Amino acid sequence: MERVLWWLIAGTKGGVNRARMINALRDRPYNANQLSEVLELDYKTIRYHLKVLSENGVVTSTGNGYGAMYFLSPAMDANYALFEKIWEKIGNKFK
Numbered sequence: 220m221e222r223v224l225w226w227l228i229a230g231t232k233g234g235v236n237r238a239r240m241i242n243a244l245r246d247r248p249y250n251a252n253q254l255s256e257v258l259e260l261d262y263k264t265i266r267y268h269l270k271v272l273s274e275n276g277v278v279t280s281t282g283n284g285y286g287a288m289y290f291l292s293p294a295m296d297a298n299y300a301l302f303e304k305i306w307e308k309i310g311n312k313f314k
Contacts, residue, residue, distance in 0.1 A: 220295070221301055223277070224298070224301060224305055228302070228305055228309065236258070236260060236264065237271065237277075240258065240268055241278075243258060244290060245291060248281075248289060250282075250286055250287060251269060251289070254269075269289055277291070277292055277294075277295045278292055278295065279291075279293075
C-alpha cells in the first residue's frame with residue numbers, strides 16, 4: 220500500500236486532489252456530486268479520481284450510478300497513518 224500511495228499522491232499530477240478526496244472520505248462517505256461540492260472540483264474530475272482510487276484499492280463504493288457512495292477501503296483505513304505520513308512530507312508544497 221505504501222508504494223501505491225506514494226505513486227497516487229506524490230508521483231502524479233492529480234495527487235493533491237486525490238489526497239483531498241482521501242481526507243474528505245475519512246470523515247464520512249460521499250457520492251461523487253457531494254465530493255464535487257465539498258472540494259469545489261469539477262464533477263468529471265472527481266469521477267476520474269474516484270476511478271483511479273478505486274482501481275488501486277484506496278476507495279470502495281456501495282450503490283450504482285449517480286447515487287453510489289464512496290468510502291475508504293478497509294486497506295486504506297488500516298494504512299491511514301501511512302497516508303498522513305506521506306502527506307506530511309509532501310503536502311507542505313501545496314498549502
